[in-house]
Amino acid sequence: MSFLVLACVLIAVDGDTLRCDQELIRLIGIDAPELPGHCRDGRDCAPGDPLESKRALEVLARGTASIDRQGRDIYGRTLARVQVGGVDLSCAQLAGGHAIYRADWDQFGLVGTDCGIAKPPQAASAPPSARRARPVSAPKAAVTGWSYRNCAEARRAGAAPLRRGEPGYGAHMDGDGDGIACEPFRR
Template identity: 35%
Template sequence: MRALMLLLLLSTAAAQVPATVTGIATVTDGDTLQIRGVKVRLFGIDAPESSQTCTRAGKVYGCGREAAFALADLVRNKTVTCTRKDVDRYGRMVGVCTVGGTEINRWLVQQGWALPYLQYGGGIYSSTASQAKSAGKGLYAGTFQNPWDYRKNPGSPPTAGTAGTNTVPPVPATSTVYYANCTAARAAGAAPLRAGQPGYRAAMDRDNDGVACE
């Protein structure tokens, strides 16, 4: 019965997601955009989580944030077009996006800020990733944990999930970190906040998608 209900929910979500969306994009994280109210998870790739850190030149840095900044720089004040390939369990479009003739999904892999997500069609980006690795770009300039392994690690903050999965979203964990509002969270450099991360509160997650202050 539960599986049937989930299937019905996914079918309803798919019917509500447009085949394409075009407009100025805002960046949620290194592999997620929002255009005109439509959330788009980039197809076939997986970028570091917002809270994820990596090492480079012997120092720890926020690779999740750098991936998001790289994406933000690419799309800033430009028209982005995304074409739907699927719809994920959160009702987000899973799509291939372009800006100024550049495919964003491939560009992120090319720059080393995202990895091919082989489990979800990312094999088409494997050769591009090999070139980025050989050139030592982005994540390949140091050491890192695969984003999907990072999410599986019990010590990592829970995240809102990834494209194509059919599991129930995680229940937000109790946290001793408190932000009065999203302005405070952004000032602390903590935004966006995902369900289960310290400081996340449902009251700040206006669209109830598991990501607050995006």
């Protein structure tokens, strides 16, 4: 992966989108709560406090940024991995509970793998450049200090079932106390 150091001030638009001058940058692999009025009827929006999610991204975005552009979405936003001060912003938003992981928005599963959320993809499925170098992610301790709010959120993120000690696990989701949360059936 090649990273480009940006010469702009990053401004958080919401919990998963940044502005760099005229460019809108959408962090891949995550979905943050929508700002008031943005979650239309029938849309499955990420749970949580959208203003807190945006504030967290504002704090994380301070400093020298690196961007790994991966394409554009249907709205014309740049889809990218962004690091500030060596911290992957997608991983940090997940670790802080300010966003949920979306495997369907993580083409090669690298965000899930680097953030400790998902199993690594098969080596043949990732592009050669992605296999050689991985972006620096949030510290492991930070990633394991959060849990999904409920099993529905964990399932939407593609993380269920979760085992005790894995990122995203919470005892409140393990009804039978066997160390496996959000299992398809209870034993």
